[in-house]
Amino acid sequence: MTAGTDLPRHAVPAAFDRAARDYDRLVGLNPGYHAHLRSAARVVARTVGPGARVLDAGCGTGASTEALLATLVDPDVVAVDASEGMLAIARRKVWPGSVRFVHAAVDDLPVPAASGPFDAVFAAYLLRNVVDPDATLATLRRLLRPGGVLVLHDYSLAERPLPRLRWTAVCWTIVIPAAWLISRDTRLHRYLWRSARGFDSPERLQRRLLAAGYPEVRHGTTSGWQRGILHTVTATVPPSDHRGAP
Numbered sequence: 001m002t003a004g005t006d007l008p009r010h011a012v013p014a015a016f017d018r019a020a021r022d023y024d025r026l027v028g029l030n031p032g033y034h035a036h037l038r039s040a041a042r043v044v045a046r047t048v049g050p051g052a053r054v055l056d057a058g059c060g061t062g063a064s065t066e067a068l069l070a071t072l073v074d075p076d077v078v079a080v081d082a083s084e085g086m087l088a089i090a091r092r093k094v095w096p097g098s099v100r101f102v103h104a105a106v107d108d109l110p111v112p113a114a115s116g117p118f119d120a121v122f123a124a125y126l127l128r129n130v131v132d133p134d135a136t137l138a139t140l141r142r143l144l145r146p147g148g149v150l151v152l153h154d155y156s157l158a159e160r161p162l163p164r165l166r167w168t169a170v171c172w173t174i175v176i177p178a179a180w181l182i183s184r185d186t187r188l189h190r191y192l193w194r195s196a197r198g199f200d201s202p203e204r205l206q207r208r209l210l211a212a213g214y215p216e217v218r219h220g221t222t223s224g225w226q227r228g229i230l231h232t233v234t235a236t237v238p239p240s241d242h243r244g245a246p
Helices: 009-027 033-045 063-071 084-091 133-143 161-183 187-198 202-211
Strands: 053-057 076-081 099-103 118-124 144-155 216-221 230-236
Touching: 009 084, 009 161, 009 187, 033 063, 033 118, 033 144, 033 230, 053 063, 053 133, 063 076, 063 118, 076 084, 084 099, 118 133, 133 144, 133 202, 144 187, 161 187, 202 216, 202 230
Parallel strands: 053 076, 053 118, 076 099, 118 144
Antiparallel strands: 144 230, 216 230
């Protein structure tokens, strides 16, 4: 397998560019991947009405965008990603006119095509990959309208021995060998293994959100083999909030 040093977070978008061509094929090997995204998107759907304006932050090849369209009623979706390679794959798919793709790092928002306020932000597999999670959370909060909701969906298994062991076993017996067979490049998937092990515990993430000014925070995990590994954390901006986008 490809040798190399750890992938620094500032290099993650370029790594996704390299992996974009085979990315959908690889995540398709995970039988729960799309079902879990739809489950997390349903959390968004329970908090917004028809025609909601939603930011899909870190949309990748559009799997999270598809999950939003499958669960929300007539949403207006702005899908943003820092990887041009991943967005190129997403743009080749068929989308309704209510979906727009924007090439930008989340921390560079707002840009004219992705300015708030949004009724909801859906960030799947994003926060673990940014350089400064606190700065990202602050940016997303400014983009939300008062009463808006942020839904984070990501891997986290810090300080949990059994989920950590299960995660390592799956990554090194299935995910990383599959990446090698398909693309001959395992850098991104070895980074995935390490980053999930080093990311915030759900409890620490909830504390981050509270410190960032989200007073209402809820947490849930998935079922199946990813129980205790994959989590959905929901944070709500106060209805009287005055720090969001104008």
